[in-house]
Amino acid sequence: xxxxxxxxxxxxxxxxxxxxxxxxxxxxxxxxxxxxxxxxxxxxxxxxxxxxxxxxxxxxxxxxxxxxxxxxxxxxxxxxxxxxxxxxxxxxxxxxxxxxxxxxxxxxxxxxxxxxxxxxxxxxxxxxxxxxxxxxxxxxxxxxxxxxxxxxxxxxxxxxxxxxxxxxxxxxxxxxxxxxxxxxxxxxxxxxxxxxxxxxxxxxxxxxxxxxxxxxxxxxxxxxxxxxxxxxxxxxxxxxxxxxxxxxxxxxxxxxxxxxxxxxxx
Ligand SMILES: [Zn+2]
Numbered sequence: 399x400x401x402x403x404x405x406x407x408x409x410x411x412x413x414x415x416x417x418x419x420x421x422x423x424x425x426x427x428x429x430x431x432x433x434x435x436x437x438x439x440x441x442x443x444x445x446x447x448x449x450x451x452x453x454x455x456x457x458x459x460x461x462x463x464x465x466x467x468x469x470x471x472x473x474x475x476x477x478x479x480x481x482x483x484x485x486x487x488x489x490x491x492x493x494x495x496x497x498x499x500x501x502x503x504x505x506x507x508x509x510x511x512x513x514x515x516x517x518x519x520x521x522x523x524x525x526x527x528x529x530x531x532x533x534x535x536x537x538x539x540x541x542x543x544x545x546x547x548x549x550x551x552x553x554x555x556x557x558x559x560x561x562x563x564x565x566x567x568x569x570x571x572x573x574x575x576x577x578x579x580x581x582x583x584x585x586x587x588x589x590x591x592x593x594x595x596x597x598x599x600x601x602x603x604x605x606x607x608x609x610x611x612x613x614x615x616x617x618x619x620x621x622x623x624x625x626x627x628x629x630x631x632x633x634x635x636x637x638x639x640x641x642x643x644x645x646x647x648x649x650x651x652x653x654x655x656x657x658x659x660x661x662x663x664x
Contacts, residue, residue: 446637447496449488451509451627451644452657453605457526458518465649470522472652477530479654480508489533490563494602497624497639510534511627511644513567513605515542520553528560537567537605540592551596558597566590566604566623574606574615582618590622603627605644616640 455466457473468476480487486504493509495501510527512519515538527534536549536557544550549557558564568574568585569592577585590601602624606615609629619626619640630643637643651657 446639446642447493447503447507449493449503449507449509449642450485450657451642452511453609453627453629453644453646454510454512454523455514456516456518457512457523458516459522460518463649467649468647468651469649470526472649473523474526474530476647476651476654476657477510477526477532483654483658487533490535490565490603492533494624509644511537511565511605513537514571515539515549515554515567517547517549517553520549520557524557524560524562527562533561533563535563535565537565538593539567539571539607540569540589540596542571543596554597558599564593564597564599564601566593566601568604568607571607573608573610575610575612577615579614579618582615583621586619586622609644609646611641 454468454473456464457468457470459469459471461467462469477487483506485506485508488503488507488509490509490511492501492503492507496503510532511534512523515536519536523534536554538549538554542548543554554564566586566589569589570585572585574582574585586604589604593599593601603626604619604623605627606619606629609627611619611626611628616626616638623640625639625642627644628641629646630641632643635643645657647657
């Protein structure tokens with residue numbers, strides 16, 4: 399029998415997401431609506447911040463044809479284009495302070511975030527972000543730290559010391575919607591605790607692997623985090639603090655105008 403490894407399966411799930419996004423808004427919107435309920439959790443009334451939250455993966459010159467890879471020159475160009483558009487970069491701490499203390503966010507706030515903790519985030523994106531004086535945040539899979547092609551504890555500590563923020567991307571990067579509450583608790587609590595211990599930071603938010611969540615996932619996430627991100631291509635999708643929209647940035651997004659078409663700013 400043909401059996402896919404967990405890693406290959408996850409890559410396939412992510413690829414499916416991309417294909418859906420590319421096929422058309424209507425189909426994809428229906429798909430997301432089916433998977434992600436829009437009802438607020440419990441008595442949550444806090445307003446969701448009106449931000450453009452982005453999800454990058456790899457930033458390397460090595461694989462120019464990989465759709466998940468935004469090569470370094472293109473990434474630097476994105477930062478400059480956002481600035482030209484009057485955007486202000488924010489990070490996870492800014493959102494935390496907004497959520498917990500009502501601290502206002504700047505005009506046109508853009509969250510640059512990276513998923514999965516790839517080594518090239520440290521090698522290529524980190525120097526560019528420092529040179530451009532841009533804030534950014536990194537969602538890290540706790541059991542992938544130090545693995546092949548992934549950032550090490552030392553890399554992450556250096557980035558934290560330079561002011562960059564870290565969020566959880568679970569322990570194992572498995573799809574969450576089919577997990578029991580016990581498994582969800584493990585993925586949420588253990589990843590948070592490991593990141594906090596390894597890096598000496600406070601971790602208060604999570605990005606769900608592949609952007610999927612449902613009511614049960616969000617309810618469990620709320621036990622350990624203050625807010626969480628899904629992936630959605632629909633800027634009008636109803637949001638709560640535990641399904642804040644985030645938009646995947648891909649190789650074909652050469653101009654940030656193509657990103658704004660998916661987001662709140664027009
Ligand atoms: Zn991921």
